[in-house]
Amino acid sequence: MEPGQQNEPEGLIYLNNAATSWPKPPEVIAEVTKSLQNPYFEQGRTTAGGAIDYPVATRETLAGFFHAEKPDHIIFTQNATDSLNLLIHGFTRNATASFHTITTELEHNSVLRPLHALEMKGTISLSTVPFTDNHVSLAAIKEAIQADTRLVVMTHGSNVLGSVQDVKPIAEYLRANDIFFIVDGAQTAGHIPVDLTDIPVGAFVFTGHKALFGIPGIGGFFIRDPDAVAITRQGGTGTDSQTLTQPVTMPERFETGTHNYPGIASLYAGIRFINTVGLGEIARTGTDLTNMFIRELKRTKGISIYNENPDLPVVSFDIAGIDNHEAGFILARAYNIIMRTGLHCAPLVHECIDGGKGCIRASFSYFNTRDECKAAAAAIREVAESAHR
Amino acid sequence: MNARQRQPQSARWQRVRIVKSVQTKVCVDGSLMKEYVLDEPLTEGFLKFLEQSGTVRYLDNLKKPYFSFEKEQFISIKGFVGDESVEVRYKNEFRDLMGDYFQLLLYYYQQGVPGREKLNGIDESLKEKIEIRLGT
Numbered sequence: 368m369e370p371g372q373q374n375e376p377e378g379l380i381y382l383n384n385a386a387t388s389w390p391k392p393p394e395v396i397a398e399v400t401k402s403l404q405n406p407y408f409e410q411g412r413t414t415a416g417g418a419i420d421y422p423v424a425t426r427e428t429l430a431g432f433f434h435a436e437k438p439d440h441i442i443f444t445q446n447a448t449d450s451l452n453l454l455i456h457g458f459t460r461n462a463t464a465s466f467h468t469i470t471t472e473l474e475h476n477s478v479l480r481p482l483h484a485l486e487m488k489g490t491i492s493l494s495t496v497p498f499t500d501n502h503v504s505l506a507a508i509k510e511a512i513q514a515d516t517r518l519v520v521m522t523h524g525s526n527v528l529g530s531v532q533d534v535k536p537i538a539e540y541l542r543a544n545d546i547f548f549i550v551d552g553a554q555t556a557g558h559i560p561v562d563l564t565d566i567p568v569g570a571f572v573f574t575g576h577k578a579l580f581g582i583p584g585i586g587g588f589f590i591r592d593p594d595a596v597a598i599t600r601q602g603g604t605g606t607d608s609q610t611l612t613q614p615v616t617m618p619e620r621f622e623t624g625t626h627n628y629p630g631i632a633s634l635y636a637g638i639r640f641i642n643t644v645g646l647g648e649i650a651r652t653g654t655d656l657t658n659m660f661i662r663e664l665k666r667t668k669g670i671s672i673y674n675e676n677p678d679l680p681v682v683s684f685d686i687a688g689i690d691n692h693e694a695g696f697i698l699a700r701a702y703n704i705i706m707r708t709g710l711h712c713a714p715l716v717h718e719c720i721d722g723g724k725g726c727i728r729a730s731f732s733y734f735n736t737r738d739e740c741k742a743a744a745a746a747i748r749e750v751a752e753s754a755h756r
Numbered sequence: 757m758n759a760r761q762r763q764p765q766s767a768r769w770q771r772v773r774i775v776k777s778v779q780t781k782v783c784v785d786g787s788l789m790k791e792y793v794l795d796e797p798l799t800e801g802f803l804k805f806l807e808q809s810g811t812v813r814y815l816d817n818l819k820k821p822y823f824s825f826e827k828e829q830f831i832s833i834k835g836f837v838g839d840e841s842v843e844v845r846y847k848n849e850f851r852d853l854m855g856d857y858f859q860l861l862l863y864y865y866q867q868g869v870p871g872r873e874k875l876n877g878i879d880e881s882l883k884e885k886i887e888i889r890l891g892t
Contacts, residue, residue: 693824710784
């Protein structure tokens, strides 16, 4: 199919929302369309006026959503991976000597790969903390801390196990010990309340294209103390144009070049949609669908579920007697059900739960229905029974 | 009734040709995946042909009858009987040797028994090259 020929897929059951949510709320599509229909307006970059200044409006909306004190401390990036790279490399660039860093086995490659690259260069030494019952405890973090530990990078919610980590006590402990704490909220932002006034993280990372209902290509982070992270990108900001050094004021310190206006507009509308529906209602729907799906799978012989009590709408499982990629192929092509198979960019989790072979993951959104869950579970049952014969 | 419908089932496989390749990607393990659209749906006859040189798995209790074919070091194929598209994978180590092996399968399949014999000869030659490369 050529670009531009794609129609909305009929009868598609989309259960890959932990990767990218679909469908998007009509409000998001309308806002993106609106943003493309008018000349862009952003202070310092145009003489146009009268339209919405999406970066400013969205920063304020995000600050309200995450209970962040200063909207200017919300920075737009491409996605969570981009945010994590900017923060991790920026933090280490401030260091005068090699130091110790802690991460966890639950992490996505967006955390593991930047840290591994720095470890290979000798910039940091790295400890990877194990998880127990799908969670990483404060005790495990404390045990890994060394005299020169300066950085901890950890997920807020596992993209494979759907377990939300209790980051508040960890954040409090690390702050008291002057250790910079980056929390990867790619999987939690939009699913559960995040109160950055209450949780003293150094930085909180989010992406727009998952549960915040934005389009791919927009993400960001909140940073409490911008000086903790060195400037690693330079360029036009629309401000202070007479100086050849990057402004140190926020948000220009970390944002350079023209913004992704349609992406920011989608995030603006996505969060407003969540606020209208209510995060509680969205979470209840996700929990209901997830529990129902797990109940259905548990009735099926030959299915192993790796997370029977997830906090997020994510269910990882394996079908005996059939390769996961084959099962995913059959479900997609014969039943029109989209999930994700493989390692989900989280290789260390899989080493722990399935020996590194990977699994099938179903992940739900507010827009999935109970009928879709039942149909998906029935299709999986057919595949499992067929593989068992 | 058109010409295609008048033909007996046994002869329909003779028409199988690749119309186009719709997707090509290098997978995580380095293998090359290609998805082809064919001008005719695949039949059980093609699976019987494949069975003579590798392992065919056939799951017919699904919404669509699924098959996979594995000929180690040569090729793996996934698809559905009755579908006009098929996913083909070549292992990274021998991609250069196996480049058009799926087309060879279709070509010799249409020749029936003589085609099978010719393909066996090609398989032997490819096996030798694989063994030389593996140093076995």
